[in-house]
Amino acid sequence: MxxxxxxxxxxxxxxxxxxxxxxxxxxxxxxxxxxxxxxxxxxxxxxxxxxxxxxxxxxxxxxxxxxxxxxxxxxxxxxxxxxxxxxxxxxxxxxxxxxxxxxxxxxxxxxxxxxxxxxxxxxxxxxxxxxxxxxxxxxxxxxxxxxxxxxxxxxxxxxxxxxxxxxxxxxxxxxxxxxxxxxxxxxxxxxxxxxxxxxxxxxxxxxxxxxxxxxxxxxxxxxxxxxxxxxxxxxxxxxxxxxxxxxxxxxxxxxxxxxxxxxxxxxxxxxxxxxxxxxxxxxxxxxxxxxxxxxxxxxxNAQNEMKNHQRLISSFSDEYVPEGSPLTLLFDPSMPGLVEDHDAHPHPTLDGQTETLSAHRSFYDLLRGQAQYIEDMTRELEEAKRAITEHKLIDRAKLILMQQFKISEHEAYRRLQKQAMNENTTLPSIANKVVEIAQKAASPRKG
Amino acid sequence: MxxxxxxxxxxxxxxxxxxxxxxxxxxxxxxxxxxxxxxxxxxxxxxxxxxxxxxxxxxxxxxxxxxxxxxxxxxxxxxxxxxxxxxxxxxxxxxxxxxxxxxxxxxxxxxxxxxxxxxxxxxxxxxxxxxxxxxxxxxxxxxxxxxxxxxxxxxxxxxxxxxxxxxxxxxxxxxxxxxxxxxxxxxxxxxxxxxxxxxxxxxxxxxxxxxxxxxxxxxxxxxxxxxxxxxxxxxxxxxxxxxxxxxxxxxxxxxxxxxxxxxxxxxxxxxxxxxxxxxxxxxxxxxxxxxxxxxxxxxxNAQNEMKNHQRLISSFSDEYVPEGSPLTLLFDPSMPGLVEDHDAHPHPTLDGQTETLSAHRSFYDLLRGQAQYIEDMTRELEEAKRAITEHKLIDRAKLILMQQFKISEHEAYRRLQKQAMNENTTLPSIANKVVEIAQKAASPRKG
Structure with missing residues (x-):
């Protein structure tokens, strides 16, 4: 009650x-x-x-x-x-x-x-x-x-x-x-x-x-x-x-x-x-x-979520907030804040947004679910972008080699490939090394 | 002529x-x-x-x-x-x-x-x-x-x-x-x-x-x-x-x-x-x-560049295109394309956009300068975002340790710090290791 x-x-x-x-x-x-x-x-x-x-x-x-x-x-x-x-x-x-x-x-x-x-x-x-x-x-x-x-x-x-x-x-x-x-x-x-x-x-x-x-x-x-x-x-x-x-x-x-x-x-x-x-x-x-x-x-999907949110928000304002809900992040022990050693409350991860929407009992629950959804999307997005980052790294490493040794793009790529084979590692990690060395050389104070 | x-x-x-x-x-x-x-x-x-x-x-x-x-x-x-x-x-x-x-x-x-x-x-x-x-x-x-x-x-x-x-x-x-x-x-x-x-x-x-x-x-x-x-x-x-x-x-x-x-x-x-x-x-x-x-x-600055662009574009349309300019990327040997071994033309890097704008002799020069400017900004931005990526890595590693060992955020952070000291490396690189291991465990086929 x-x-x-x-x-x-x-x-x-x-x-x-x-x-x-x-x-x-x-x-x-x-x-x-x-x-x-x-x-x-x-x-x-x-x-x-x-x-x-x-x-x-x-x-x-x-x-x-x-x-x-x-x-x-x-x-x-x-x-x-x-x-x-x-x-x-x-x-x-x-x-x-x-x-x-x-x-x-x-x-x-x-x-x-x-x-x-x-x-x-x-x-x-x-x-x-x-x-x-x-x-x-x-x-x-x-x-x-x-x-x-x-x-x-x-x-x-x-x-x-x-x-x-x-x-x-x-x-x-x-x-x-x-x-x-x-x-x-x-x-x-x-x-x-x-x-x-x-x-x-x-x-x-x-x-x-x-x-x-x-x-x-x-x-x-x-x-x-x-x-x-x-x-x-x-x-x-x-x-x-x-x-x-x-x-x-x-x-x-x-x-x-x-x-x-x-x-x-x-x-x-x-x-x-x-x-x-x-x-x-x-x-x-x-x-x-x-x-x-x-x-x-x-x-x-996003349009449906929007409608869902609108419906839920109007229903919340007419109802009492259920007991047991944290109501706000101020009183939500699962939210990060003070550094202490007894807050072992890992953030809940949501399997699917729509599924959990029906479980939102308060406006705060809805907010928290939406924030978690965006956090999960961001994390997944970063993983998906790994290949893009690697592609850019290889491009930058090629450019560095081309300028340093006055060689062609083709030759720069070949050298990276050879080095990766010699060191038994991947092309992106060799490219990363080349870029890091060049960056350190450019600004030694940051090394 | x-x-x-x-x-x-x-x-x-x-x-x-x-x-x-x-x-x-x-x-x-x-x-x-x-x-x-x-x-x-x-x-x-x-x-x-x-x-x-x-x-x-x-x-x-x-x-x-x-x-x-x-x-x-x-x-x-x-x-x-x-x-x-x-x-x-x-x-x-x-x-x-x-x-x-x-x-x-x-x-x-x-x-x-x-x-x-x-x-x-x-x-x-x-x-x-x-x-x-x-x-x-x-x-x-x-x-x-x-x-x-x-x-x-x-x-x-x-x-x-x-x-x-x-x-x-x-x-x-x-x-x-x-x-x-x-x-x-x-x-x-x-x-x-x-x-x-x-x-x-x-x-x-x-x-x-x-x-x-x-x-x-x-x-x-x-x-x-x-x-x-x-x-x-x-x-x-x-x-x-x-x-x-x-x-x-x-x-x-x-x-x-x-x-x-x-x-x-x-x-x-x-x-x-x-x-x-x-x-x-x-x-x-x-x-x-x-x-x-x-x-x-x-x-x-960007508004001024915009005015500059407008002025330059209208001036180009009234003039002849100067001899010696590549006119378009189709005939620009400095642009990437066919993989060959005698194209050692490193991309020109611009020191400042405004400075080079006055040197743009053709519409293509202007385009190329703008594309190079955006490329340079993107690269600088990535470097500036390094600290953000590292912060996220540390946060993800903390979360992984918290869930795996049922420990608090404080304790997870302390373990990362200790490990970094033991291995004589930085906090972000230890965090990276933790995240990579967790990812491999989650999807072994991608390892």
């Missing part, structure tokens, strides 16, 4: 506090809606990247054949790329350029701007390819830079995402797309080697780096993707295309001494590599389908 | 891309304005915490003296706390509850809601203290929980801040306030020991933990604060109050065997500890003054 004092407590609940709880939930919905928009951009970007990878391959054959082969195929791929581009443009406009106030993340917008300016110049690149005024290598480089710019958009979207599940899917997608892009680059360098009728040591090393980079990114994908998608990659790795490419890879490795080969194998290589890369698109598509569903699900 | 092709390139600059660059800058200004609002909340919270710490101390003396001492002082402190509370409430309302769309961070809002609900119950706590229906220890616990809730608001504000300079100041402020709070708890436990006329081993250990916790948080403060503020702490550490407290601390350590002492020393202890804590307020104030100036400066 409630006592008089407890009734007094219930009256003390300030209206502002209730409005704040709803404002927090509202802010959560806004963040998820923004995230959902970003996911739609990510999908449009993925489609542009895929189309550009096909256009890049067709352009290379067109250029290598001095404009005699793949004329129609190239036109088809260009048309597809233009379609994908116009979808991306219209989505970007409707999501980011219509509102008065821009709530999007500045980093995401900045990466989009840079990629968009590259897309603006695609007509110039295509004109040069059509007029054969560019080598296949020069054309490849231009397409690769644009793809790298577009991949940065996906990476930024993953980095700024504030939901653990969606972050995991975006991390999986980014790594899968990066692996696929390296597969495309491997196809291009392999084609060059076969066309030149021999492979030298440097070219073989390049191919080896690209193969290891694919392994690295696909393994991060495996760690973060759902079982359905990782099963698809397992299936792909066991497909005839994968077996064929492995055989060709072995053949190339044996040709590092410069032994001559028939240039006709170039076409076989290109076909096999293309079959493998095309099969990757299916995995990309299931990833992005999952992404859209997750984002929609999260927004609906 | 510009060639015809280059003029054609200039015409290709899409209007949407320009609008996106401005939208990115606009989003940056919005983020900084939000951050500036959060800083104002942080300052209001700091003032409430300070007032509550004084009210807590006065309430303890009032309770220990059975309502005979500190009656007026307590009323004065309560009045101050009410003033600080009403300023906080009105700022919270005007910043977060007036707009239709809530753009604030859900985590910050959630931590505010929980603290606010605690503040709602302050009248109940004060009534109980006035009626002597609470022990000094119970009252201290309630105040400590509220202060911990308010400190969480500051911690979240630091964690979500997206500007490196402001993040550093907020990290410094949070750690200083946490150190000051532990100084307040040390004062309370010391007073209890002296009042009981003896110190037992457990109480001495508690005091020792609180002293080490102060050292830890003040050293993080020293690392992140500006020279002006760290000099103030050095001065405080060399003040008569600091020397006096160290002498009393040594005296207490020698009393761990339970030797009796005169209860009058309790007042000496309380006075000395209070002088030291009061002196800390000055440092808090210079920190928050710096915070407001930085936030204002950042917003103004």
């Amino acid at each position: 409630p006592t008089d004092t407890q009734t007094a407590h219930a009256d003390n609940l300030s209206d502002a506090t209730k409005r704040f709880l709803l404002a927090a939930k509202h802010a959560e919905i806004n963040v998820l809606e923004q995230l959902s928009s970003n996911c739609r951009i990510v999908i449009a970007v993925k489609n542009v990247v895929h189309a550009l990878q096909k256009e890049r391959g067709a352009s290379n054959i067109y250029l290598a054949s001095k404009g005699t082969r793949f004329v129609e195929q190239r036109d088809t791929h260009i048309a597809h790329a233009k379609d994908a581009e116009s979808i991306l443009r219209s989505q970007l406009k409707s999501l980011f350029l219509t509102q008065d106030r821009v709530n999007a993340n500045p980093r995401l917008l900045s990466s989009i701007t840079l990629a968009l300016q590259g897309i603006d110049y695609l007509p110039v690149l295509r004109e040069k390819v059509s007029g054969l005024s560019l080598s296949a290598l020069e054309s490849t480089r231009a397409y690769c830079r644009l793809v790298a710019g577009l991949l940065t958009v996906i990476f930024e979207a993953a980095d700024i995402a504030s939901d653990p599940t969606i972050t995991r899917t975006l991390v999986a997608l980014f790594n899968f797309m990066q692996g696929k892009e390296y597969a495309g680059q491997e196809r291009a360098w392999g084609a060059i080697g076969f066309a030149e009728t021999h492979f030298d040591k440097r070219l073989c090393e390049k191919l080896c780096t690209l193969q290891q980079a694919q392994l690295h990114h696909f393994s991060v994908f495996q760690e973060f993707a759902a079982a359905k998608q990782t099963a698809l990659l397992d299936k792909l790795n066991d497909s005839p295309a994968a077996h064929d490419i492995n055989q060709l890879r072995k053949m190339i490795a044996q040709l590092a001494d410069g032994s001559p080969i028939a240039p006709e194998i170039s076409e076989v290589w290109f076909d096999v590599a293309t079959r493998r890369i095309d099969a990757m698109q299916e995995i990309e598509n299931t990833l992005t389908e999952g992404l859209i569903n997750e984002a929609r699900h999260k927004v609906t | 510009p060639t015809d092709t280059q003029t054609a390139h200039a015409d290709n600059l899409s209007d949407a891309t320009k609008r996106f660059l401005l939208a990115a800058k606009h989003a940056e200004i919005n983020v900084l304005e939000q951050l500036s609002s959060n800083c104002r909340i942080v300052i209001a919270v700091k003032n409430v915490v300070h007032a509550l710490q004084k009210e807590r101390g006065a309430s303890n003396i009032y309770l220990a003296s059975k309502g005979t001492r500190f009656v007026e002082q307590r009323d004065t402190h309560i009045a101050h706390a009410k003033d600080a509370e009403s300023i906080l409430r009105s700022q919270l309302k005007s910043l977060f509850l007036t707009q239709d769309r809530v753009n604030a961070n859900p985590r910050l809002l959630s931590s505010i809601t929980l603290a606010l609900q605690g503040i709602d119950y302050l009248p109940v706590l004060r009534e109980k203290v006035s009626g002597l229906s609470l022990s000094a220890l119970e009252s201290t616990r309630a105040y400590c929980r509220l202060v911990a809730g308010l400190l969480t608001v500051i911690f979240e504000a630091a964690d979500i801040a997206s500007d490196p300079t402001i993040t550093r100041t907020l990290v410094a402020l949070f750690n200083f306030m946490q150190g000051k709070e532990y100084a307040g708890q040390e004062r309370a436990w010391g007073a209890i020991g002296f009042a009981e006329t003896h110190f037992d081993k457990r109480l001495c250990e508690k005091l020792c933990t609180l002293q080490q916790a102060q050292l830890h948080h003040f050293s993080v403060f020293q690392e992140f604060a500006a020279a002006k503020q760290t000099a103030l702490l050095d001065k405080l550490n060399d003040s008569p109050a600091a020397h006096d407290i160290n002498q009393l601390r040594k005296m207490i350590a020698q009393l761990a065997d339970g030797s009796p002492i005169a209860p009058e020393i309790s007042e000496v202890w309380f006075d000395v500890a209070t002088r030291r804590i009061d002196a800390m307020q000055e440092i808090e104030n210079t920190l928050t003054e710096g915070l407001i100036n930085e936030a204002r400066h950042k917003v103004t």
Whole structure:
């Protein structure tokens, strides 16, 4: 039975506090809606990247054949790329350029701007390819830079995402797309080697780096993707295309001494590599389908929670506060405060938010549940962001090595890989070492 | 002299891309304005915490003296706390509850809601203290929980801040306030020991933990604060109050065997500890003054950059693009793309954004500069967030130990400290080990 004092407590609940709880939930919905928009951009970007990878391959054959082969195929791929581009443009406009106030993340917008300016110049690149005024290598480089710019958009979207599940899917997608892009680059360098009728040591090393980079990114994908998608990659790795490419890879490795080969194998290589890369698109598509569903699900969930909160809050104000509830953090022994040695009350962890909502007996219970929910989400999010942090670490370590030893990005990556193998540790932990040493050198007083 | 092709390139600059660059800058200004609002909340919270710490101390003396001492002082402190509370409430309302769309961070809002609900119950706590229906220890616990809730608001504000300079100041402020709070708890436990006329081993250990916790948080403060503020702490550490407290601390350590002492020393202890804590307020104030100036400066800066961008963009469209500029990332050899071994072009690093803006000769230069600026900020921000990550790691490790060994937070912290000393390493790296082991145990397939 409630006592008089407890009734007094219930009256003390300030209206502002209730409005704040709803404002927090509202802010959560806004963040998820923004995230959902970003996911739609990510999908449009993925489609542009895929189309550009096909256009890049067709352009290379067109250029290598001095404009005699793949004329129609190239036109088809260009048309597809233009379609994908116009979808991306219209989505970007409707999501980011219509509102008065821009709530999007500045980093995401900045990466989009840079990629968009590259897309603006695609007509110039295509004109040069059509007029054969560019080598296949020069054309490849231009397409690769644009793809790298577009991949940065996906990476930024993953980095700024504030939901653990969606972050995991975006991390999986980014790594899968990066692996696929390296597969495309491997196809291009392999084609060059076969066309030149021999492979030298440097070219073989390049191919080896690209193969290891694919392994690295696909393994991060495996760690973060759902079982359905990782099963698809397992299936792909066991497909005839994968077996064929492995055989060709072995053949190339044996040709590092410069032994001559028939240039006709170039076409076989290109076909096999293309079959493998095309099969990757299916995995990309299931990833992005999952992404859209997750984002929609999260927004609906948060909206339902909001309604739940509103209903609960109005019910609390009409009722007495039940006996035995701590009522407020002031009198809640499970809340941290004074450092003492008899407060062994580990914070309760909630298995699911909705499930416990019905168990909230007071406004304070509801508040505490919401705070715990946000704490749990934050913790899960941090775990999901580990792969992103590691990717950044590797990038920073590469940059440090490049500047210090005046070496290429490729060579810097190779050195990190070698060092990791020598020390029997992982790439991220070697990268961490490099960055730490550089930081200590830069500010010795902080060491 | 510009060639015809280059003029054609200039015409290709899409209007949407320009609008996106401005939208990115606009989003940056919005983020900084939000951050500036959060800083104002942080300052209001700091003032409430300070007032509550004084009210807590006065309430303890009032309770220990059975309502005979500190009656007026307590009323004065309560009045101050009410003033600080009403300023906080009105700022919270005007910043977060007036707009239709809530753009604030859900985590910050959630931590505010929980603290606010605690503040709602302050009248109940004060009534109980006035009626002597609470022990000094119970009252201290309630105040400590509220202060911990308010400190969480500051911690979240630091964690979500997206500007490196402001993040550093907020990290410094949070750690200083946490150190000051532990100084307040040390004062309370010391007073209890002296009042009981003896110190037992457990109480001495508690005091020792609180002293080490102060050292830890003040050293993080020293690392992140500006020279002006760290000099103030050095001065405080060399003040008569600091020397006096160290002498009393040594005296207490020698009393761990339970030797009796005169209860009058309790007042000496309380006075000395209070002088030291009061002196800390000055440092808090210079920190928050710096915070407001930085936030204002950042917003103004970004607004000026925006005007600069607008001016530059309109000037580009009327001019020819200069020869020798890469025009777009497609043809910019310094941009990442194809993995090869002769692209040793480290990314240019910019010393200051404004300085280089005048050197932007093309729209692409401007874009590249902006992207580089954001990349540099992100990197600096990550470095500034290191202390936050370490704080979270320690908290997670404590929680793991508490749940695993059914020990108190205090005991968990002590074990981490001991282990760090034994292994001659830092507290964060021991915490990292604990968390990693727990994670591996939870999901062995990912290890």
